[in-house]
Amino acid sequence: MTASKRARIQDVAKMAGVSSMTVSRVLSNHAKVSDAKRTLVMDAVKALNYRPNVSARRLASNKSFFIGLLYFDSDTSYVSKFLLRGLKSCRLTGHHLVADEIDEDSEKSLASVQELIEVTKVDGIILLPPVCNDTKLLEMLKEKNISFVRIAPDSQFNLSPYICMDDYQASFELTELLIKQGHTKIGHIIGNPNQGVSRLRYQGYLDALRSNKISVPPEYIEQGLFTVDSGLMAAKKILSLPNRPTAIFAANDEMAAGALSAAHMNRLSVPNDLSIVGFDDGHIATAVSPNLTTVRQPIKQMADLAVEIIASGKFSDLSTSNTREYRNVLDFEIIERDSTKKPQET
Amino acid sequence: MTASKRARIQDVAKMAGVSSMTVSRVLSNHAKVSDAKRTLVMDAVKALNYRPNVSARRLASNKSFFIGLLYFDSDTSYVSKFLLRGLKSCRLTGHHLVADEIDEDSEKSLASVQELIEVTKVDGIILLPPVCNDTKLLEMLKEKNISFVRIAPDSQFNLSPYICMDDYQASFELTELLIKQGHTKIGHIIGNPNQGVSRLRYQGYLDALRSNKISVPPEYIEQGLFTVDSGLMAAKKILSLPNRPTAIFAANDEMAAGALSAAHMNRLSVPNDLSIVGFDDGHIATAVSPNLTTVRQPIKQMADLAVEIIASGKFSDLSTSNTREYRNVLDFEIIERDSTKKPQET
DNA sequence: CTGAAAGCGCTTACAG
DNA sequence: CTGAAAGCGCTTACAG
Structure with a gap:
């Protein structure tokens, strides 16, 4: 010490017995350096535990080493988790x-993003959903030639690198988990229609049922808005059905929490009388009781990858055909907790 | 544009017709500059919309312009709100x-804080609860002569500037709100005993009862741990009492959410059969239904003030008697929502 | 109270 | 592939 x-x-x-320029080149990975010198430099870097001074670097170069992160609602654990990891x-x-x-207000936000760009000269911007689907914003970024990567975008997939998980597949597997437990009467609360993931999750649910030759009455499916309240309302309707389902799959944890409240109001015990599953594995999944069976989004990896993509600066030549390598679909994980159980005999 | x-x-x-040094001095507010020149400089700054280059500043000075923020559990909305605003x-x-x-692990954390200090050369550190009560950590910071400000500390108030709200008073007023609604049978779930605010909130509750000449059986008061589960357990006990209360005051929103679940399990409707209040006004307060009546902590002001104190560097001469000006007790706000109502006639 | 000089630790051209 | 020079935009002594 x-x-x-x-x-x-x-x-x-x-x-290392070289000039500082050679060191600089090795570290920035840019120019070609002979392997011999590269090794010498790397050894010295390790020996001295050298870490470049960011301020000096920023001052001397025209890179800013700033990365922007644009989000819509900071109050969701999705955003705060992403932020923490991104930091x-x-x-x-x-x-x-x-x-x-x-x-x-789209106009106000456009202005504030422009200011962000001008003041901090960001190297690139990470766009969280639903911001990543704001057409006007995307146009502006393109026009200003700002690099950006989007998280779980809905459309225009060729516009930029993006990162997402396979919502469809996760939804399919989550539904199959219920089916394997013995459930056949499975309801679904669809997410906010303004986000593409709602469609994907709905589709995964439908296809899992079909591939298991299970059919479900249309009243088992209700539209929600990703809010607790909307989940509560939707579940109320579903649970008031004469032949109510034994399980409800809500397209996110908030709505699942709402469904939980609805179950309580109907004097239904979860998971004994009713199984409930959510999606996201946010803070709320373990804040309600019983804790929610849900799908864990790979938020940490998403954040790491997003930063890496912008830091690398690789995607500046996005124009060409190598768009494909910027499609990043990450793995998810199904988390089984106490809100699910095989249905009771009737 | x-x-x-x-x-x-x-x-x-x-x-401005001066040297860059004079500009620098005006902006850093440090040395004495004649009023005439100061005005000239300020005008020019405004006219040119000048904002100093942080990297250059950092490189040239021995200040780092970095501020550390140490927290314990990132999953609480308290922390993420503070973080967002601090940013x-x-x-x-x-x-x-x-x-x-x-x-x-206190040892691991000590090491990581030391690394943080060495690598980033922070100008100061903000300590959130419960980190702000870690004696070993505080000692280390003192020893290394690192400036720090604590948020809602429990003890050693003269050790550093601190920022908090009046938990006692808020608790008192929140309890009085229930009393004014007509409640006299009010239970309380105490917060985690490892945090000082638990005591303050408990005390405020007790004193509000006493000042209104209300007495309450000891079984109305249960110990919790600030978690949803602990709130659930505590409320279960309270609600199983033969002469159960008509209102429960949980010392934070999480426990109030747990109490809500307990009410549902007992077939009690909130707020019709039972009123519940929480504390904090975090994300969860509006994620459960009904939405919680609670106390809003002034987190934004706390964050702003904490940054300002460190940025100003004023407290380096803390040693002397002017400690008093570093005690910052901010205002709170009581938020009345749907989980409270006057008690039903019996 | 004010300014000229030097330097913070890097990187960008410019040479070779 | 490699290096010597100049400069990024500030601030710290050092003078006066």
Whole structure:
């Protein structure tokens, strides 16, 4: 634990017996350096535990090492989890995250994003849903030639690199989990129609039923809005049916929480009388009781990857045919907790 | 919208007819500058919309313009709200927030904080509860002479500037709100004993009862742990009493959510059969149904103030008697929603 | 109270 | 493939 000064690029250069320029080149991974020198430099970097001074780097280069993060509602655990991880990821790569909430008013938000770009000169921007589907915003970014990566976009998939998980598949598997437990009467609360994932999750549910030769009355399916209240309302309707389902799959955890309340109001015990599953594995999934069986979104990996893509600067030549490598579909995980159980004999 | 380059300190100096040093001094507010020149400089700054380049500043000075934020559990809305606001506040003041989660393992966390200090050379650190009560950590910071401000600390109030709200008073008023609605049989679920606010809130509840000449059987009061589950358990006990209360005051929203579940299990309608109030006004307060009557903590102001205190660097001379000005007790707000109502006639 | 000089630690051209 | 020079936009001494 020698409290010696932090090593500078010159120290590394001296130790490796090269110029500081060579060190710089090795670290930025840009120009070609002979393998011999590269090894020497890397060894010195390790020996001195060298980490470049971000401020000096930023001052000297025209890169800003700032990464923007645009989100809509900060109050969801999706956003705060993404943010927390993004912050960490940025620190590790020597960048800074500049997070900004986007207004519902499209015009105001356009202006604030423009200011963000001008003031901080971000290297790129990460767009969370539903911001990533704002056509006007996307156009503006394209026009200004700002790099951006979108998280779980709904459309225009060729516009930019994007990161998502397979909502359809997750939904399919979650539904099959209920089926395997013995449920055949399974209801569904559809998510907000303004987000594409709602369709995907709905479709996965339908296809899982069909592939298991299960048919379900149309009244088992209700439209929700991703809010607790909408889940409550939808579940109320479903549970008032004469031949009510033994399980309800809500397209996110908030609505599942609402469904839970509806069950309680109807004097139904979860999971004994009714199984409920959610989607996201946010804070709320373990805040309600019983804890929700749900799908864990790979938010950490999403954040890491988003930062990495922007940090690498690779996608500046997106124009060509290599768009494909910017489609990143990550793995999810099904989390089984206490809100599900095989249906009681009737 | 002239897309001209950003103004530099030289531009300001030229326009004001002074040296860049004078501009620097005016902006850093440090040395004495004649009023005449100060005005000239300020005018030029405004005219050119000058904003100092943080990287250059950081590189040249020995200040880092980094502010650390240490928290324990990122999954609470308290932390994510504070973080979001802190991020914004830092951006506005030209600082960067470096947020880090602290491990439960005190040794590991000490090491990681030390690394944070060495690598980023933070100007100061903001400590959220319960991290702000970690004696070993506080000692270490003192020893290394790192400035820090604590949010809602439990003890050692003279150790550093701190920011909090009047938990006692809020609790008192919240209890009185129930009393004014006609409740006299009011239960309480105490918060986690490892946090000082639990005591304050408990005390406020007790004193409100006493000042209204209401006495309550000891069984109306249960110990909780700030978790949903603990609230559920505590409420179950309270509600199983032969002469159960008509209202329950849980010391935070999570436990209030648990109490809500307990009410549902007991076939009790909230607020018709039972009123429930929480504390914090976090995400969960409006995620459960009915939405919780609760106390809103002034988190935004807390974050702003914390950043301001560290940014100002004022408290380096804390040693002397002016400790008093670093005690910041902010205002709260009582939010009345749908979980409370006057008790039914019996 | 004010300014000229030097330097913070990097990277961008510019040479070779 | 490699390096010497200049400069990014500020601030810290050092003078006066």
